[in-house]
Amino acid sequence: MIERLCIVGVGLIGGSLARALRRAGAVAEVVGTSRREAHLLRARELGVIDRFLLDPAEAVRGADVVVVCTPMGAMEAVFRALRPGLAPDAVLTDAGSVKQTVFRAARAAFGRVPPFLVPAHPIAGTEHSGVEASFASLFEGRRVILTPGDAAAPAAVDRVEAMWRAAGAETDRMAPDRHDEVLASVSHLPHLLAYVLVDLVASGSGDPLRYAAGGFRDFSRIASSDPVMWRDICLENREAIAGRLDAFQARIGELAALVRARDGAALHDRFARAKGARDTYVEGSKR
Amino acid sequence: MIERLCIVGVGLIGGSLARALRRAGAVAEVVGTSRREAHLLRARELGVIDRFLLDPAEAVRGADVVVVCTPMGAMEAVFRALRPGLAPDAVLTDAGSVKQTVFRAARAAFGRVPPFLVPAHPIAGTEHSGVEASFASLFEGRRVILTPGDAAAPAAVDRVEAMWRAAGAETDRMAPDRHDEVLASVSHLPHLLAYVLVDLVASGSGDPLRYAAGGFRDFSRIASSDPVMWRDICLENREAIAGRLDAFQARIGELAALVRARDGAALHDRFARAKGARDTYVEGSKR
Numbered sequence: 001m002i003e004r005l006c007i008v009g010v011g012l013i014g015g016s017l018a019r020a021l022r023r024a025g026a027v028a029e030v031v032g033t034s035r036r037e038a039h040l041l042r043a044r045e046l047g048v049i050d051r052f053l054l055d056p057a058e059a060v061r062g063a064d065v066v067v068v069c070t071p072m073g074a075m076e077a078v079f080r081a082l083r084p085g086l087a088p089d090a091v092l093t094d095a096g097s098v099k100q101t102v103f104r105a106a107r108a109a110f111g112r113v114p115p116f117l118v119p120a121h122p123i124a125g126t127e128h129s130g131v132e133a134s135f136a137s138l139f140e141g142r143r144v145i146l147t148p149g150d151a152a153a154p155a156a157v158d159r160v161e162a163m164w165r166a167a168g169a170e171t172d173r174m175a176p177d178r179h180d181e182v183l184a185s186v187s188h189l190p191h192l193l194a195y196v197l198v199d200l201v202a203s204g205s206g207d208p209l210r211y212a213a214g215g216f217r218d219f220s221r222i223a224s225s226d227p228v229m230w231r232d233i234c235l236e237n238r239e240a241i242a243g244r245l246d247a248f249q250a251r252i253g254e255l256a257a258l259v260r261a262r263d264g265a266a267l268h269d270r271f272a273r274a275k276g277a278r279d280t281y282v283e284g285s286k287r
Numbered sequence: 288m289i290e291r292l293c294i295v296g297v298g299l300i301g302g303s304l305a306r307a308l309r310r311a312g313a314v315a316e317v318v319g320t321s322r323r324e325a326h327l328l329r330a331r332e333l334g335v336i337d338r339f340l341l342d343p344a345e346a347v348r349g350a351d352v353v354v355v356c357t358p359m360g361a362m363e364a365v366f367r368a369l370r371p372g373l374a375p376d377a378v379l380t381d382a383g384s385v386k387q388t389v390f391r392a393a394r395a396a397f398g399r400v401p402p403f404l405v406p407a408h409p410i411a412g413t414e415h416s417g418v419e420a421s422f423a424s425l426f427e428g429r430r431v432i433l434t435p436g437d438a439a440a441p442a443a444v445d446r447v448e449a450m451w452r453a454a455g456a457e458t459d460r461m462a463p464d465r466h467d468e469v470l471a472s473v474s475h476l477p478h479l480l481a482y483v484l485v486d487l488v489a490s491g492s493g494d495p496l497r498y499a500a501g502g503f504r505d506f507s508r509i510a511s512s513d514p515v516m517w518r519d520i521c522l523e524n525r526e527a528i529a530g531r532l533d534a535f536q537a538r539i540g541e542l543a544a545l546v547r548a549r550d551g552a553a554l555h556d557r558f559a560r561a562k563g564a565r566d567t568y569v570e571g572s573k574r
Contacts, residue, residue: 073551123500143498178493185488186499190506193480195561196538201472202564206465209568211430212473213410215509219477222502223565227558234546234554245543249536251483256532259521264360267521271514274482277489278510281496 002027002163006063008056008078009034010043012125013095014069015134018048020167023136033059043131057085065163068094072101072232079109086116091156093118093163097183097229098236099147099176115153118160120146121179122169123187127224140168147176184240188233189248192241194223195230289314289450293350295343295365296321297330299412300382301356302421304454305335310423313453320346330418344372352450355381359388359519366396373403378443380405380450384470384516385523386434386463402440405447407433408466409456410474414511427455434463471527475520476535479528481510482517 005021007014010032021027032040032049033056040052053059060066060082070078075096086092092114094102102119106112124142126133144164148157161171174182198220201208209216234241258266292308294301297319308314319327319336320343327339340346347353347369357365362383373379379401381389389406393399411429413420431451435444448458461469485507488495496503521528545553 182495182498185491185495186503190503195558198565199561204472208469208472211469216473216477218505218508220565221505223561227555230558231551231555242543242546245539249539252532252536256529259529264518268514268518271482271517274486274510278485278507
């Protein structure tokens with residue numbers, strides 16, 4: 001049971017977490033903070049938070065769990081701002097998509113990686129943003145990856161794990177650098193491809209999007225995601241993402257060469273291999 | 288009203304068309320033909336066709352409308368095979384994704400583009416194949432692009448247009464080369480990107496697909512499509528597709544450079560522009 005939960009940045013993820021924990025009876029009080037008062041007023045109106053404070057240090061005071069759900073680029077400033085108010089027994093966690101960033105931000109703001117810090121990443125979301133888009137079941141059956149550092153207190157790790165399980169998620173643990181590599185591949189790369197595709201197609205003459213079918217619609221859904229969040233992810237996970245973009249670019253070049261060479265057998269093999277992997281993935285994710 | 292419809296290749300598209308026309312009371316009899324008897328037996332069992340003949344020339348005999356729904360690579364051979372049985376007043380159409388191919392195949396098989404030929408392309412489908420996956424509402428509200436040549440008889444064009452409207456689709460007309468360019472962009476390119484992405488991600492170590500979220504699942508859906516069909520599309524629409532792959536590859540290179548240069552402003556601009564185009568597209572397709 002969390003006595004007082006403080007959510008820093010009450011949007012889709014923070015709002016959905018508050019809703020899920022409330023529904024599970026796993027939290028007594030939810031306090032919000034944000035740079036934008038309008039967001040906090042709306043969150044209170046929706047019953048997502050009980051009250052709010054604009055000063056992060058005041059907002060975290062007396063909270064036993066603090067969850068930072070701001071864009072990655074704000075992480076260090078947020079840590080600095082809330083630090084003076086953190087209770088000695090508080091647990092600090094986040095929901096960011098790049099975990100090495102959280103360690104960098106913590107080192108800069110706290111002078112070390114504090115034992116009460118347990119970075120985590122819920123692999124869930126929608127293309128919508130903001131507290132209006134939040135809902136209690138967002139994390140049900142979804143995976144949350146915890147990336148505690150060597151200095152993390154085991155009790156703090158357990159606390160964060162229990163919180164996400166109460167919200168309906170399955171939890172996993174991983175080294176931060178491994179997390180950032182894996183996510184560059186399965187999440188960051190697809191988002192960037194969707195942005196590039198939509199931008200490329202929309203720039204064509206004669207309204208080509210008019211002729212787009214369901215495949216395009218599905219494929220491009222994530223191109224409606226928040227540009228600020230994705231800018232920050234690109235900057236924070238720069239090396240892994242640039243590496244994945246290079247690899248993808250090379251594969252596209254190979255494919256174009258096979259098309260030009262009319263190599264039907266090689267094209268078929270690649271498509272069949274991908275179909276096999278995708279069908280296996282879908283089967284597996286049904287279980 | 289179609290007295291006798293002959294479907295050559297009774298799979299997802301041909302089967303769904305037969306179901307839709309039957310449901311609309313727009314066809315009296317449906318005859319199927321295919322290289323695979325098992326498919327035809329199943330189609331008859333499901334009530335999609337009334338009867339079948341293995342010889343295409345026999346199957347089309349007495350049909351007033353013949354729809355070829357085979358992979359693009361088989362088009363010329365199918366035209367040659369059915370030619371001897373075609374009634375003088377029959378209308379011939381197809382459902383292929385590359386329209387210049389149909390003209391090439393017709394010139395080769397008939398020695399000219401016959402006036403009774405009206406190539407068409409329903410922009411509809413699912414990642415599933417075969418008559419088992421067919422359903423009557425597949426074309427409802429979807430777009431079908433007709434690409435009649437200069438020699439096409441107006442009555443034949445009207446006939447094919449009326450058939451697709453009876454199946455619930457909206458129709459459009461376009462020059463074959465323009466069709467192939469547009470579809471390379473909005474359909475062929477996304478399918479190939481999905482294949483390449485799944486193949487690339489699945490080749491990573493440590494089962495990265497385990498950590499894939501909804502975005503990846505949606506994005507990769509079309510990678511479960513039929514590899515033979517997509518091999519043929521690549522071979523038939525070779526130049527347009529290679530051109531789109533080149534353009535995409537260049538854009539990926541630009542993006543990787545922006546990531547490496549930490550150019551947050553330029554990244555944000557590109558993502559915001561894509562989000563704008565995608566949001567507009569979704570709004571528009573709701574109307």
